[in-house]
Amino acid sequence: MSSVESANRTEAGAGEGGKIRLTLPDGTVKEVPFGTTGRAVAASIGPRLAKDALGVKLAGQVLDLSRPLTESGLFEVVTPKHADALELYRHSTAHLCANAVKRLFPGVKIGIGPAIENGFYYDFDPGRPFTPEDLEKIGAEMKKIVAEDNVVVRKEMSKAEAVKIFEAQGDPLKVEIVAGIPEGSLSCYEQKDFIDLCRGPHVPSTGKLGVFKLTHSAGAYWKGDERNPMLQRIYGAVFLTQKELDEHLARLEAAKARDHRKLGKELGLFLFHPWAPASPFFLPKGATVYNLLIAFMRDLYVKYGYQEIITPQIFDEELFRTSGHTGAYRENMYFMTIDEREFGVKPMNCPGHCLLFKSGHYSHRDLPVRYADFARLHRYEKSGVTQGLTRVRTFSQDDAHIFAAPESIGREVLDFLLFLDEVYSTFEFRDVDISLGLRPEKRVGPDEVWDRAETVLEAAIKATGRPYVVSPGDGAFYGPKIDFRVNDALGRPWQLGTIQCDFNLPELFDLHYVAEDGVKHRPVILHRAILGSLERFFGILIEHTGGDFPFWLAPEQVRVVPVSEKFNEYGEKILRRLIGAGLRATIDVRNEKLGAKIRNGELEKVPALLIVGKNEQEAGTVSLRVRGGDEYKDKDIERLIERMKEAVAQRSLRWYQRATGSFSTL
RNA sequence: GCUGGCGUAGCUCAACAGGUAGAGCAGCCGAUUUGUAAUCGGCAGGUUGCGGGUUCAAGUCCCAUCGCCAGCUCCA
Numbered sequence: 198m199s200s201v202e203s204a205n206r207t208e209a210g211a212g213e214g215g216k217i218r219l220t221l222p223d224g225t226v227k228e229v230p231f232g233t234t235g236r237a238v239a240a241s242i243g244p245r246l247a248k249d250a251l252g253v254k255l256a257g258q259v260l261d262l263s264r265p266l267t268e269s270g271l272f273e274v275v276t277p278k279h280a281d282a283l284e285l286y287r288h289s290t291a292h293l294c295a296n297a298v299k300r301l302f303p304g305v306k307i308g309i310g311p312a313i314e315n316g317f318y319y320d321f322d323p324g325r326p327f328t329p330e331d332l333e334k335i336g337a338e339m340k341k342i343v344a345e346d347n348v349v350v351r352k353e354m355s356k357a358e359a360v361k362i363f364e365a366q367g368d369p370l371k372v373e374i375v376a377g378i379p380e381g382s383l384s385c386y387e388q389k390d391f392i393d394l395c396r397g398p399h400v401p402s403t404g405k406l407g408v409f410k411l412t413h414s415a416g417a418y419w420k421g422d423e424r425n426p427m428l429q430r431i432y433g434a435v436f437l438t439q440k441e442l443d444e445h446l447a448r449l450e451a452a453k454a455r456d457h458r459k460l461g462k463e464l465g466l467f468l469f470h471p472w473a474p475a476s477p478f479f480l481p482k483g484a485t486v487y488n489l490l491i492a493f494m495r496d497l498y499v500k501y502g503y504q505e506i507i508t509p510q511i512f513d514e515e516l517f518r519t520s521g522h523t524g525a526y527r528e529n530m531y532f533m534t535i536d537e538r539e540f541g542v543k544p545m546n547c548p549g550h551c552l553l554f555k556s557g558h559y560s561h562r563d564l565p566v567r568y569a570d571f572a573r574l575h576r577y578e579k580s581g582v583t584q585g586l587t588r589v590r591t592f593s594q595d596d597a598h599i600f601a602a603p604e605s606i607g608r609e610v611l612d613f614l615l616f617l618d619e620v621y622s623t624f625e626f627r628d629v630d631i632s633l634g635l636r637p638e639k640r641v642g643p644d645e646v647w648d649r650a651e652t653v654l655e656a657a658i659k660a661t662g663r664p665y666v667v668s669p670g671d672g673a674f675y676g677p678k679i680d681f682r683v684n685d686a687l688g689r690p691w692q693l694g695t696i697q698c699d700f701n702l703p704e705l706f707d708l709h710y711v712a713e714d715g716v717k718h719r720p721v722i723l724h725r726a727i728l729g730s731l732e733r734f735f736g737i738l739i740e741h742t743g744g745d746f747p748f749w750l751a752p753e754q755v756r757v758v759p760v761s762e763k764f765n766e767y768g769e770k771i772l773r774r775l776i777g778a779g780l781r782a783t784i785d786v787r788n789e790k791l792g793a794k795i796r797n798g799e800l801e802k803v804p805a806l807l808i809v810g811k812n813e814q815e816a817g818t819v820s821l822r823v824r825g826g827d828e829y830k831d832k833d834i835e836r837l838i839e840r841m842k843e844a845v846a847q848r849s850l851r852w853y854q855r856a857t858g859s860f861s862t863l
Numbered sequence: 864g865c866u867g868g869c870g871u872a873g874c875u876c877a878a879c880a881g882g883u884a885g886a887g888c889a890g891c892c893g894a895u896u897u898g899u900a901a902u903c904g905g906c907a908g909g910u911u912g913c914g915g916g917u918u919c920a921a922g923u924c925c926c927a928u929c930g931c932c933a934g935c936u937c938c939a
Contacts, residue, residue: 318934326866326867326868327867328867329868413867413933413934414866414867414933414934415866415867415868415933415934415935416865416866416867416933416934416935417866417934417935417936418865418866418935418936421935421936422935422936423864423865423935423936423937427865427866427935428866428935429866429867430934430935432934458931458932462874463874469930469931470930471912471913471929471930471931472929472930474929474930474931529937529938545939574939576938576939578937578938579864579865579936579937580864580930581864581865581866581934581935581936581937582864582935582936582937582938583931584932587939588937588938588939589939592939594939596939673938680939691939692938692939693939694939695939726939729939730939732939733939734939758899760896760897760898760899761896761897761898762896762897763896763897788895788896788897789897789901789902790895790896790897790898790901790902791897791898791899792897792898792899792900792901792902793897793900793901793902794899794900795898795899795900795901796899796900796901797900797901798899798900799899799900800900806899808898808899810897810898811898812898820898820899822899828899
């Protein structure tokens with residue numbers, strides 16, 4: 198407890214034997230004796246409330262019902278409807294889980310079990326992994342403990358007492374945690390045959406719990422460090438009502454349908470082969486989207502003053518020694534020996550760009566120089582971390598390096614943020630988490646340089662007024678950065694955009710420009726990407742659109758569907774007109790019934806189907822079926838083409854009066 | 864990399880406790896000429912990821928290896 202905090206408490210608490218003042222949500226003030234329990238206060242307000250109570254919240258802090266109240270402040274009873282109830286349920290359910298595991302597997306040691314989004318996890322050292330059958334048994338035992346309705350008791354104790362308890366029950370992991378906690382602030386929670394070290398708070402009895410499902414178990418290193426032994430983590434989902442739990446499980450199920458790996462296969466966008474692990478092949482349709490993303494960025498490069506360059510793939514190791522990569526990044530690189538010379542495949546573009554910059558002479562008037570490069574990069578990633586398109590071993594980025602005078606970094610970062618905004622809004626990426634990554638342990642460059650870089654970045658991001666979080670240790674090895682993260686369908690965050698400040702590379706490559714004073718100065722490099730890895734961006738885009746790409750990106754934009762072979766010729770005529778207008782169009786001349794052709798077009802997520810039969814041929818029109826089922830009769834083909842071209846030119850997400858993509862924030 | 868799970872036809876899946884691999888869709892051929900999410904019939908398709916082993920017999924059991932999936936960790 199800080200000294201300020203304890204001072205406040207002394208003032209507000211009025212001391213032993215005095216009174217404290219509780220301000221209820223309706224504004225009334227209740228005076229109760231110091232040390233009255235939350236349960237007693239709830240009971241004095243109403244028996245129903247006391248019955249529903251899970252805990253109380255006093256002065257912003259959630260407390261057990263049994264805790265004596267020792268300060269004045271805003272007082273609320275935490276009932277199931279209260280915003281903090283879920284957290285309480287989740288954490289208490291974690292204890293419930295450990296209780297059940299201890300009963301069923303007496304030798305199992307317990308680790309930690311916090312509440313997390315949607316539920317909880319609990320780490321155990323079981324000696325062997327849990328099987329799905331184990332999880333079922335554990336779940337059943339948990340239900341039994343709920344039925345027993347055991348009272349949950351908070352026990353404050355000394356470290357010595359706690360160590361004694363956990364040594365006695367054979368829990369060395371708990372003993373280890375106790376050792377790290379300062380004396381005087383230690384508490385345990387006991388429910389009948391189970392006691393666990395915990396700060397609390399918890400629900401008053403196990404009978405309050407019950408809406409949960411153990412979802413899966415997986416290995417997890419003790420304290421998240423791979424040098425530590427691996428424990429078994431059980432994950433559980435916990436909600437207020439069975440309905441919400443069911444909905445959550447259904448949502449997870451639905452999210453699987455938008456998994457980019459599944460859709461990529463179904464829609465024929467990309468594939469993988471065991472001989473090129475974690476390295477995607479893009480099929481024609483996937484390559485179309487990929488190239489359109491690049492074309493999009495190229496357009497904006499003109500607007501934002503970037504120049505595209507093309508640089509080598511493989512360099513003498515000398516380059517990576519100079520850049521520091523052989524030291525800090527070696528384990529992620531591919532090397533080869535040719536002609537008794539060591540070469541490395543580039544994992545990043547920056548070293549090559551430095552060589553290019555160094556080859557010229559620059560005055561302050563030439564800066565900033567913004568070099569963009571879509572070159573393919575290769576990074577060795579450990580086998581367990583690769584995943585679909587979101588984490589691969591070869592990819593290209595909308596990468597660029599800005600060589601700028603130190604005083605113009607702020608301006609450049611702000612321009613970048615505008616650029617990024619324009620791109621993300623095109624895709625309607627709304628839930629973007631921004632984080633400022635500060636110096637990691639493993640890094641190059643002196644601390645004074647890091648100080649400067651971190652200050653400049655934070656100032657720029659503050660100037661935009663956007664919310665952001667600071668992540669110490671999350672910076673690149675060569676400098677601090679601002680990362681932009683977007684979630685995939687299953688809610689896992691992925692970094693897309695980034696801007697990284699680098700004062701080190703210009704030193705290492707001895708880069709300079711001539712300033713107004715006629716003297717050589719050191720430029721600063723800003724590494725930046727907006728889409729980030731195009732592979733990853735593609736994957737995220739698939740998941741956000743569910744495979745329904747916006748019209749301008751759809752690999753096949755229009756499909757002509759003749760009602761029968763009799764109208765193939767008319768269909769071909771329409772097709773030629775569409776292709777002539779620059780649209781990606783095909784025709785379905787298979788010997789199939791109309792219904793089957795429509796079904797196919799829908800399954801392949803073609804945004805526009807143009808049905809042509811007797812009526813259309815006679816009128817010289819087409820019948821438009823917009824993806825999703827809307828049907829519009831007798832469209833004038835020229836007007837339709839105009840509309841489509843406009844949607845492409847404006848890169849609009851909706852091209853025909855209605856949403857074609859369902860953007861989920863799950 | 865670590866822990867666990869999985870790997871059968873192009874795709875989705877089946878095959879009792881080991882008994883010698885089967886279906887739908889897709890593909891090919893034929894018939895049908897179709898009006899807004901699946902026309903009918905036929906044919907073809909697999910050294911069960913790869914390599915060992917146990918067994919009279921292995922998709923099934925064991926070992927090893929590759930790949931994929933979940934998580935840990937790491938990162939764009």
